[in-house]
Amino acid sequence: MKSFRHGQILKLIRSRGIFTQEELARALKELSVDATQVTLSRDMRELGIVKTPEGYRQLGREVSSETSALQFATLASEFLRDIRHAQNQVVLKTAPGHASSVAVALDDEEWPEVVGTLAGDDTILLICPDSKTAGAVRNRLMKILTESGRK
Amino acid sequence: MKSFRHGQILKLIRSRGIFTQEELARALKELSVDATQVTLSRDMRELGIVKTPEGYRQLGREVSSETSALQFATLASEFLRDIRHAQNQVVLKTAPGHASSVAVALDDEEWPEVVGTLAGDDTILLICPDSKTAGAVRNRLMKILTESGRK
DNA sequence: AATTTTTATTCACTCTGCTGAATATTTAAG
DNA sequence: CTTAAATATTCAGCAGAGTGAATAAAAATT
Numbered sequence: 001m002k003s004f005r006h007g008q009i010l011k012l013i014r015s016r017g018i019f020t021q022e023e024l025a026r027a028l029k030e031l032s033v034d035a036t037q038v039t040l041s042r043d044m045r046e047l048g049i050v051k052t053p054e055g056y057r058q059l060g061r062e063v064s065s066e067t068s069a070l071q072f073a074t075l076a077s078e079f080l081r082d083i084r085h086a087q088n089q090v091v092l093k094t095a096p097g098h099a100s101s102v103a104v105a106l107d108d109e110e111w112p113e114v115v116g117t118l119a120g121d122d123t124i125l126l127i128c129p130d131s132k133t134a135g136a137v138r139n140r141l142m143k144i145l146t147e148s149g150r151k
Numbered sequence: 152m153k154s155f156r157h158g159q160i161l162k163l164i165r166s167r168g169i170f171t172q173e174e175l176a177r178a179l180k181e182l183s184v185d186a187t188q189v190t191l192s193r194d195m196r197e198l199g200i201v202k203t204p205e206g207y208r209q210l211g212r213e214v215s216s217e218t219s220a221l222q223f224a225t226l227a228s229e230f231l232r233d234i235r236h237a238q239n240q241v242v243l244k245t246a247p248g249h250a251s252s253v254a255v256a257l258d259d260e261e262w263p264e265v266v267g268t269l270a271g272d273d274t275i276l277l278i279c280p281d282s283k284t285a286g287a288v289r290n291r292l293m294k295i296l297t298e299s300g301r302k
Numbered sequence: 303a304a305t306t307t308t309t310a311t312t313c314a315c316t317c318t319g320c321t322g323a324a325t326a327t328t329t330a331a332g
Numbered sequence: 333c334t335t336a337a338a339t340a341t342t343c344a345g346c347a348g349a350g351t352g353a354a355t356a357a358a359a360a361t362t
């Protein structure tokens with residue numbers, strides 16, 4: 001529900017003026033989305049929404065920093081199937097059709113040791129500066145997998 | 152971990168003969184994947200792997216039937232941001248880059264009321280036979296969202 | 303400045319998916 | 333047919349994410 005609620009929140013604050021979180025809660029309810037003020041407060045932060053005299057507004061982009069790390073780990077443990085290392089590249093295999101999703105989540109993490117990312121249907125190619133770094137990336141990925149799922 | 156383990160299992164049974172689940176467990180361990188026989192038994196079923204005189208073999212495709220329903224609901228509640236209905240079409244908005252992932256999961260469910268699916272970067276277009284069906288699809292999707300996340 | 307309104311935080315609960323230990327069942331071997 | 337090996341199932345525990353009630357803090361109003 002969270003993501004959909006986020007979508008509806010953005011839609012609402014763009015289309016009309018919303019001035020309090022309680023008001024937002026009522027507006028969401030009309031769209032079949034139930035949420036308390038507590039939840040909305042969290043959402044505001046996660047979406048990077050601020051209060052202005054003209055109502056709530058989203059500034060810049062979503063605050064993905066805290067979210068994305070979790071998201072990549074989650075997606076990886078859900079869809080990542082293989083990790084291979086060749087020269088300065090790391091090749092990831094995912095479940096069919098899920099490569100771009102995993103790649104986007106990884107991209108959001110902005111690893112300095114990854115120069116670029118290319119996603120096909122079930123394959124992701126990571127370009128690293130050199131072979132050694134590629135190896136390190138592979139290890140880092142493995143670690144994420146074994147640590148998140150815990151066995 | 153599960154998905155990666157699945158990937159490694161497939162890699163193993165393709166590259167060399169594996170004849171028991173205990174043997175598989177040992178082979179996996181060398182790839183840094185720990186799993187008990189219980190887990191492997193489940194994996195065999197989920198992957199549609201059968202035992203043959205020449206070792207384990209995967210037949211046909213993955214048995215996604217039980218898995219995919221969960222997977223779509225999970226992905227939808229994670230990435231779906233908006234649902235709109237126009238004529239015989241339903242347009243879904245997702246988080247940037249995650250459209251194909253959600254579309255694939257939905258495709259796997261093989262809803263009879265959806266004639267076809269097209270995914271871009273953050274948008275999915277569902278084609279239905281007619282406007283009424285499209286409306287029903289929208290409702291069904293909404294229901295999945297509100298029921299899975301439970302408020 | 304005092305009071306009310308609005309927003310943020312803390313804490314605990316729930317729900318879901320994954321896993322393994324113990325155990326039952328099935329299959330293979332003798 | 334009996335026994336041993338391999339596999340499947342049941343049950344319970346664990347961990348992570350999301351949420352709300354109660355409450356604290358901050359902002360706005362008077």
